[in-house]
Amino acid sequence: MRLALRLLPGLWLALLVAAPLLLVGIIALSWQDESVPPYSPPWAGQGLNPANLRLLLEDPYYRDALLQSLTVAAGTAALCLLLAAPMGIAIARAGRWRGMLLGAVLLPFWTGFLIRIGAWIGLLRDEGWINTLLAGLGLTDGPIPLLYTDGAMLIGMVHAYLPFAVLPVFAAATRLDPMLEQAAADLGATPGRAFLTVTLPQLLPALAAAFLLVFIPAAGEYVIPELLGPPDATLVGRVLFQEFFQNRDWPVAGALAVALLLLLIGPIILFQRLGRAA
Amino acid sequence: MTPRLSLRGVSRRFGSVAALDHVSLDVPPGEFLALLGGSGSGKSTLLRVVAGFEAPDAGAVELDGADLLALPPHRRPVNMMFQSYALFPHMSVAANIAYGLKREGRPRAEIARRLEEAVAMLGLAGLESRRPHALSGGQRQRVALARALVKRPRLLLLDEPLGALDANLRERTGFELRAIQRESGAAFIMVTHDQAEALALADRVAVMDRGRLVQVAPPREVYDRPATRFVAEFLGAANILPGTRRPDGALDCPGAGCTIRAADPLPEGAEAIALRPERIRIGARPGENSATGTVEEAAFRGESSLLLIRLSGGALLRVSHAEEDGVPPPRGSRVRVNWDAASVVPLLG
Numbered sequence: 001m002r003l004a005l006r007l008l009p010g011l012w013l014a015l016l017v018a019a020p021l022l023l024v025g026i027i028a029l030s031w032q033d034e035s036v037p038p039y040s041p042p043w044a045g046q047g048l049n050p051a052n053l054r055l056l057l058e059d060p061y062y063r064d065a066l067l068q069s070l071t072v073a074a075g076t077a078a079l080c081l082l083l084a085a086p087m088g089i090a091i092a093r094a095g096r097w098r099g100m101l102l103g104a105v106l107l108p109f110w111t112g113f114l115i116r117i118g119a120w121i122g123l124l125r126d127e128g129w130i131n132t133l134l135a136g137l138g139l140t141d142g143p144i145p146l147l148y149t150d151g152a153m154l155i156g157m158v159h160a161y162l163p164f165a166v167l168p169v170f171a172a173a174t175r176l177d178p179m180l181e182q183a184a185a186d187l188g189a190t191p192g193r194a195f196l197t198v199t200l201p202q203l204l205p206a207l208a209a210a211f212l213l214v215f216i217p218a219a220g221e222y223v224i225p226e227l228l229g230p231p232d233a234t235l236v237g238r239v240l241f242q243e244f245f246q247n248r249d250w251p252v253a254g255a256l257a258v259a260l261l262l263l264l265i266g267p268i269i270l271f272q273r274l275g276r277a278a
Numbered sequence: 279m280t281p282r283l284s285l286r287g288v289s290r291r292f293g294s295v296a297a298l299d300h301v302s303l304d305v306p307p308g309e310f311l312a313l314l315g316g317s318g319s320g321k322s323t324l325l326r327v328v329a330g331f332e333a334p335d336a337g338a339v340e341l342d343g344a345d346l347l348a349l350p351p352h353r354r355p356v357n358m359m360f361q362s363y364a365l366f367p368h369m370s371v372a373a374n375i376a377y378g379l380k381r382e383g384r385p386r387a388e389i390a391r392r393l394e395e396a397v398a399m400l401g402l403a404g405l406e407s408r409r410p411h412a413l414s415g416g417q418r419q420r421v422a423l424a425r426a427l428v429k430r431p432r433l434l435l436l437d438e439p440l441g442a443l444d445a446n447l448r449e450r451t452g453f454e455l456r457a458i459q460r461e462s463g464a465a466f467i468m469v470t471h472d473q474a475e476a477l478a479l480a481d482r483v484a485v486m487d488r489g490r491l492v493q494v495a496p497p498r499e500v501y502d503r504p505a506t507r508f509v510a511e512f513l514g515a516a517n518i519l520p521g522t523r524r525p526d527g528a529l530d531c532p533g534a535g536c537t538i539r540a541a542d543p544l545p546e547g548a549e550a551i552a553l554r555p556e557r558i559r560i561g562a563r564p565g566e567n568s569a570t571g572t573v574e575e576a577a578f579r580g581e582s583s584l585l586l587i588r589l590s591g592g593a594l595l596r597v598s599h600a601e602e603d604g605v606p607p608p609r610g611s612r613v614r615v616n617w618d619a620a621s622v623v624p625l626l627g
Contacts, residue, residue, distance in 0.1 A: 182331055183364035185351040187378035187429065194352075197377075201368045 021261075027254035028052055039250045052255035062239065062256060066263065069236040072225070073218035076157040080165040080214045083158070085207060088169025089199075092176075105166050108159070117156060117227050124152050124228070153229030161218055165210040172206030205274045212271040216264055236260055280343045282307040282465040283328065283433055288337030290323055290489075297323040298334065299489035305433070310459050310466045312480035314473060316512065320489040321469045322361075325435045328467070329358045341433060352381075357431040361438045363422035365410040371421050372397075372406040378429040396428040399458065416447045423455075427462060434459075436468040440475060452479050473513050477501060485509050502554070507625040510552040517558075517595050518625065520550040528566065533593030536569045540622035548624040555584065555598035557621035560606070560613050568616040571595065573609050587615060 026041060029048045033040040042048045056062045091101045108116060123129050126143035134140040146152055176199060184194035222237030229235070236256060243253035281304035290298040297320045305311050313321040326332040328339060330351030339346045346354055357378070366374050375396055379389045397403055400420040410418055419439065426434055439455060440448045456479050459466045470476050476483045477497040484494040485508075493505040504510035510518055519538065521531035527543020529551055538551055562568070571589040583606045585597040597615060599606040607613050 177362070177364065179360055179362055179364040180366060182351070183358075183360055183366070184377070185331075186329060186356075186358045187425065188352050188381035189377075190352055193381065198366055 024254050024257050027250050028258045030251045030254070032249050032251050037250060038248045049251060052251045053259070055252060056255055056259050061234070062252075062259075065234045065236045065239040065256075066259060068234060069219050069221075069260070070263065072153070072157070072235060073215045073221070075154060076161060076218045077165070077211045077215035079154065079158045080162050081207060081211050083162060084165035084169050084210055085203075088166050088171075088206075088210075089173045089203070091166070091170050092173035102170065105163050109163060113160070113223075116159065117224065120152070120156055120159070120228060121147060124155075147228065148230050150230060150233075153225050153233070156224040156228040157218055157221065160224060161214040164213045164217075168206045168210045168213060169203065172203050176202060209271060209274045212267050212274070216267055216271065219264060220260060279306065281305055282309070282342060283467070284338075284340040284343075285324075285328075286338040286340075288324070288327060288334045288339060290320075290327060290332060290334045296320075296489040298327065298337075301337070301489070301491055303484060303491060303494065305465050305467060307432070307465055308463055310456065310468070310479060310481045312476035312483045313467060313469045313486060314471070314476040314483050314512070315486035316471060318488075319486040321471075321486045322437060323489075324486070325358070325437055325467065325469050328433070329356060329435055330354050355431060356433045356435060357426040357429050358435040359422050359426045359437065359439055361441060363410075363418050363442070365418060365421055365425070367410055370407050370409060371402060371413070374410065374421055375402075375424045375428050378425065382429070392428055396424040399427070399461070400424045415442055415444070416451065419443060419451065423458070427458070427464075430462070431464055433465045433467065434462075436466060438469055438471070440470070440472075448475070455479060477513075485512060487512075503623050504552055505626060507550050507552075510623070510625055515596070516552040516554050516623075517593075518550055518552055519593060523548055531591070531593075533591045534569045534589045534595070535591030537566045538622055539566045539619050540624055541619045544624045545626070547626055550625040552623040552625055553595075553617060553621060555596040556582070556600070558595065558597045558615050558617050560597070560599060560603075560615055562614040563616040567619060567622070568614060569595075570612065570614050573607050573611050573613060576606055576609050587613065589615075 027039055029050070029052070030039040030041050031044075031046050031049050032038060040046060056066075087105070091098055091105070094101050121128070124146040125131075126145070126147070128147070130146060131140070131143040134144065135142075180198050180202075181191075181194045184198045185191070189197060220237055221235075222241060225233055225235050226238060226241075240253050240256055243249045243256065283303075283305040285301055285303045288298050288301045289296065295318075299320075301320075301324060313324060315321040323332055327334050328346070330346070330349065334347070341354070341356065346356070366377065369377070372393060376389050376393050379392060384392075397406060400423060402417065402420055402424060405413065405417060405421075410421065413421065419442065423439070436455075440451055443451055452475060455466075455468075468476075468479065477500070480497060482494060483497050483500045485492050485500065487506075487508045493500055493509050495503075495505075500509065501513060504513060504516070507518060510516045519529075519531045519534055521529040521533070521538065523529055523544050523546075524537075528537050528539040529544055529548070531538050531551075540551065544551070569589050569591075571587040573585055574588050574594070575586040577584045581601055583599045583601070585599055585606060587595045587597055589595055595615065
């Protein structure tokens with residue numbers, strides 16, 4: 001019984017993480033085929049197929065998709081951090097309002113994700129609230145294109161991922177000793193100087209963790225760019241979808257998934273290190 | 279001479295509780311003052327008012343004659359050693375100590391020199407590059423002290439500076455603190471709840487109770503002549519005998535079963551007296567200041583024995599019997615005790 005309990009996490013990981021990953025890896029090295037599923041594995045006679053991974057390196061289309069995804073993820077993470085740092089610190093210091101404010105940050109999690117994206121579409125589209133209001137005030141002649149832009153995509157991404165960034169900052173800020181800022185003031189530091197020299201350095205691991213906690217999942221995001229972003233944006237999520245479902249080229253899609261994972265291994269390891277340090 | 283620190287009618291209320299109730303106090307330059315009181319007596323609030331972390335509702339606070347209350351904490355020429363030490367965990371010992379000098383914008387060479395002096399003064403050599411978590415409790419205490427002293431404050435506030443140390447270290451560190459205070463020439467105000475610490479280290483002891491200063495006096499006087507019943511009880515060990523004041527200034531004490539007379543007639547309003555255990559003698563004496571009782575317990579304490587004597591009126595008297603006065607009376611024996619009028623301390627309130 002005890003042995004079974006000890007094996008359970010391993011079994012879980014093997015079944016739900018290692019096996020699918022292995023499968024994707026195998027598909028990435030397979031050959032496209034007119035069959036169900038639409039590939040023939042390396043052991044079906046043709047051997048390993050290195051062409052899929054090589055294609056990613058040679059065809060700028062895939063390279064750009066990966067690069068664009070990482071850029072969008074970095075932008076999202078940076079914006080989230082910019083908002084989350086003051087939010088997390090302020091909530092940690094809000095005294096009896098703390099619970100309520102934290103609830104407000106988490107509240108969106110309890111509503112449907114697609115409904116929230118739908119709400120943004122309602123706000124941003126040409127006949128949406130914002131354009132109607134601007135036109136009504138006589139500030140614009142016609143609708144400004146807001147929806148299906150990089151801006152709309154970033155707004156949606158930041159909106160969806162912000163809680164992930166607020167929570168680590170909040171958690172670290174609650175652990176800070178309030179006496180330290182007083183000690184800094186006592187030694188002659190202005191409030192701003194005390195924040196920069198005492199509070200901020202202690203929050204750095206949490207800020208880095210917050211950045212990565214947004215960056216890692218945001219790099220593979222598919223739904224938000226698809227619904228809010230420009231139609232010509234070639235992010236890796238969209239390219240994956242096209243390869244899988246439109247081109248039915250599972251091996252190239254598999255190779256792309258593997259490439260994204262490899263690119264994110266560095267940040268993931270960094271995140272775990274930070275977690276251990278904190 | 280202008281006092282280093284001067285408090286005039288300082289009050290601070292938290293809701294319905296008066297943490298400070300019209301506190302007035304002068305601290306001359308170079309004095310080591312202990313603020314003694316229980317938890318909630320207001321002693322820490324007083325310290326925080328002087329440091330600038332708490333604003334009083336009323337009253338004036340002056341340092342060398344200049345108003346302190348108008349200045350924010352970071353501009354007050356006063357430094358504080360926090361009870362938890364509040365060392366910066368992400369900085370080395372050297373960076374912690376140099377922090378205040380850097381904020382003053384001192385030249386690098388001067389910072390280095392003063393850092394070295396502080397490190398030497400507090401015996402921290404070799405620990406400069408360590409982080410606070412890699413230090414022992416005693417070392418942390420020294421770093422906190424060095425960090426405050428390196429600024430050469432005119433007034434140093436210490437919040438339970440020995441509170442986090444174990445008993446062995448407390449006595450030694452206490453003496454060191456005293457020596458450092460003399461050497462630095464700064465006025466020290468130390469908050470403590472430990473009467474022995476206050477009596478041992480301070481030039482004057484200020485006893486606080488529910489936001490008021492009840493007695494400010496040199497340690498010997500506070501010990502020998504506590505002003506109020508609270509002070510006598512807080513300093514401990516003294517016998518407190520309540521009674522009724524007679525018109526001639528003596529005290530009828532039913533608990534002792536006798537009349538007690540002090541050297542001077544008891545002041546109006548005195549309803550109890552204090553009597554130190556070591557001032558009571560075994561032996562008969564006619565008249566006042568003499569009582570009879572039974573020895574209930576006797577505890578040998580090395581240089582003396584502590585006797586618990588149940589007096590005929592029902593009060594339990596602690597009597598210290600010196601070894602040089604011979605063998606103490608055994609348990610259960612009936613004894614007479616007496617004391618000098620000069621040993622009787624009238625208590626108010």
